[in-house]
Amino acid sequence: MSIFSGTISSLEKGLDFSATKQKTIAQNIANVDTPNYKAKSVSFNEFLSSAKQSTISANRTQAKHIDFETKSSTAGVFNYSNYSYNHNGNGVDMDKEQANLATNQIYYNALIDRMSGKLNTLQTVVRGGS
Template sequence: MIGKIDEALRFQQTALSLRAERQQVLASNIANADTPNYKARDVDFNSALNSAMAKGSVTTTAASSASAVPGLNAVANALSRTSPTHLAGKPAGVTASGAQLLYRQTAVQGNIDGNTVDMDVERNQFADNALRYEASVTFASGQIRSLLSAIQGQ
């Protein structure tokens, strides 16, 4: 029974988890707007969601392709352990759920200090992601209400 409820809510859980991670990445971009040589990052949400749903887990997603989102290119840096007793870590450029972090390519020339954060773009992406997060919460809430109604026999 619990497995069926989990399966019914898996899409919303995965989407909310990825939206929350993307919000953190965008907030980090905004926080580092004045940091010299900081490169703006983003997550290809559609690719990460498709990978997570294909894998069947919130915590494992495949690397997204750079061609899926214009203006983003992938970077894959793997960590190497110098001792077998060291903990295995996630590669650099990967979020907690395994979604690939991509660099945002700016359409205009970057700052003279090498920073590629465009505050207008970041604020727009931040607000859009927040709105979509709220919509996902609303959808999940409605889904839970309908399941509860079915369980109660109403």
């Protein structure tokens, strides 16, 4: 049995999703007045499936170098291509973006609280229960 039992890894994936969603919402809000800009969104299912496929491997020049992979930060992001909210072709609905921002902040805070609780529990175990 693993000491972490996959919970911390799952919370990490959730935090990655929340950070990507935050960046996407911020980009939409920043481009609210840009003509023909199409709003972007992040799908959790697409984020998880594309995160598995979007790794970039490092080039190793010697066998002693450590192999590592980096995940792409734009996994699961898609455009609303046929949606136009404003007369200038812009697809950003500011009310919807602000609601998404508030929802994402609540989700992020819940994940951080759970991660903090999990790490505090592990810290208590390491200290011997005191």
